[in-house]
Amino acid sequence: SQEAYDFIQTAYSISEQFDTPVLFRITTRVAHSKSVVEVDEEKFRHVRSKRFHHDVEKYVMLPTNARVRVPNMHRRMIELEEYSETTPLNQVVDGNNNTGIISSGVGYSYAREVYPDATFFKLGMTYPLPAKTLKQFADKVKKIFVVEELDPFLEENIKVLGIHVEGKKHLPRFGELNTPIVHHAAVQAGTICHVNKPVEINPLKNLPGRPPLLCPGCPHAGAFFVLSTIGQRSKILDASGKSEKESKLIITGDIGCYTLATYAPLRAIDTTACMGASIGQAIGLEKAGVSSDVIAVIGDSTFMHSGITGLIDAVYNDSKITIVILDNGTTAMTGHQDHPGSGVSAQGCNTTKVDIENIVRGSGVTDLQVVNSFDIKSVRSAIRSALDNKALSVVLVRGQCAVANKKKKNQRQIDTDKCNDCGVCLMIGCPAIQRKDGKLNIDVATCMGDECAVCEQLCPKKAISPITEKVNS
Known part of the structure; x- marks a missing residue:
């Protein structure tokens, strides 16, 4: 740090x-x-x-100015190359001269553990490279091994300098490195001879599994349950999320914790690319002529960040898609940062709240419905209505993030006499609903109770009720 x-x-x-x-x-x-x-x-x-320093030739990139700036850029690169030769960002750590290691960032730390006695060239400035210093380094060591994560950026640029090095011939081009991976590669490359015994890890026994799921009481779970059931996702998708059958519903997703709805049991997202892409992808699918209904799902903070442009494109191009905006009032995935729709600035000060409904209506959308995310009947009715309307429709599903919600009372319980183990409640994907000793039960410690109650609404046998009521469990 x-x-x-x-x-x-x-x-x-x-x-x-x-x-x-x-x-x-x-x-x-x-x-x-x-x-x-x-x-x-x-x-x-x-x-x-x-x-502000006025400089039109620098800041106004008309073609006449750009032509002048290009030679300046090349002169600047020459100056930076000279700087890279002397900057303390690049360091040589002396050791034995049998092996030289060139690395940067966290890869350097792993390599130091594997090669405690080697000579190192630690690059803090990786572009432009210090060509002269690297050649001097190469002259004093017998063999050079480049340790870097992902693509061989350093390795290839060092080879361009005429220096013989090895790296990705032995190291993986994808995924993170760690000390065992670097050690294995070093043995393969012949830069070290000894083979360390693998460290035995004895995890604690009987730890519960923690698959990637939405939180108990998540306001998004109900909406995705509705989308999953309308699209009959459990019937058409195999274990890997593929299907030979044509789906009734294509669901384009976006970036946020709600992307976890991709996983079982909800399995309610078909695409996710980048922030704001859900709406653009949905427009493209609809314009390409797919026979299925297309729904774009996007969170409130992502909508503010880069979904508004897609919404305007949908209006302008007379798209017939449905857009579901999941509004939990925060940027939950990355730590509950505020956004323009929260009314609080990045500095924590009160500011003007940007209203999502006004943006949607102001863009020209006439079919807008706002529903409570924990009212499953309303959510299902709104989404079905939007799908039936062969025009651009927006459904704003609003509910507070469970992590930010400190209220918790009247947690739910399952009456085992009424429960017929149909599994509908499990299809919500709520971690609070568990199977223990062959029976379904609800974890009181994590259930949000009255703040959610989605499972109670969905149970066909009315076997779920507040814990204040006496039942067989």
């Missing part, structure tokens, strides 16, 4: 010094790690006054 923090400050300095954008690239493991850092408050105190 300290190095990442320091690199950000250096990136800004490079950007100012060379008048260039600087990309700060992190990998998954760095993004999922954290530690205490020392903050240099002095640098914050000396920020230059903010003012």
Whole structure:
């Protein structure tokens, strides 16, 4: 974390010094790690006054100006190449000269564990590369091994310099690296001889499984249950989510925790590409002439981020799709950040709340329905009505995120005398509903009770009721 923090400050300095954008690239493991850092408050105190510097030739990219900027860009790259030769971002760590390791980022940490005695070239600045220093490094070691995650970016660019290196011949091109993977590759490459015994991991016994599911009381679960049943997903899809039969319903999904509805038992999403793509994909499918009804599902924060353009495209192109906006009032997947529809700014201050209904109506949509996500009858009625209307329809399904909802009372229970084990409640995918000793039961500790009650509404035998009522369990 300290190095990442320091690199950000250096990136800004490079950007100012060379008048260039600087990309700060992190990998998954760095993004999922954290530690205490020392903050240099002095640098914050000396920020230059903010003012706009007029420079039309630089900031207005008309063709006449762009032609002038291209030579400037090439001159800047030459200056950056010279900078990369001397910057402390790139370091040589001396060791024995039998093996030289070139690496960067978290890959360097793994490689240090595998090669404690090797000579290292640690690249903090990976483009442009320090060509002269790399050639000097290559001259003093017998063999060079490049350790990097994913594509061989460093390896290929170092080979262009005329330096013989190996890397992806032994390391995987996909997935994260770790110390055992690097060690195995090192043995294959012949850069180390000893083979470590695999570390035995003894996980605790009898731990419950934790498949990727929506939370207990999630406001999205009911809507996806309705979509799944309308589309008869459990009948047409095999275990891998494929089907030879033509579906009644195509559901294009988007980015958010609701993407978990892809998994069993809901299995209610057919596509997910990037933020806002659900609506565009739905328009494309409908315009391509598919015979199935097409529904786009998108969350409120994703809609604010990049779904509005798709909505306008749907209106402009007279699309006949249905758009379901799942509004839980937050950006749940990434930590409950606020968004324009929450009325709270990124700084935590109250601000003008952007109203989704007004955006939808203002875009020209005439068929808009707003329903409570925990009222299954209303959700089903609204979605069926939208599908029956052969015009652009929007259904706004609104309910508070279960994680943000601190209320919890009258949790539900299952009357085993009434329950015939039909499994309808299990089709919701609620983790609070479990099977134990051959019987269905509801975990009181996680059930949201009155705040949800979706399972109670769906049970055909009326076997689910508030825990305040006396039943056989």
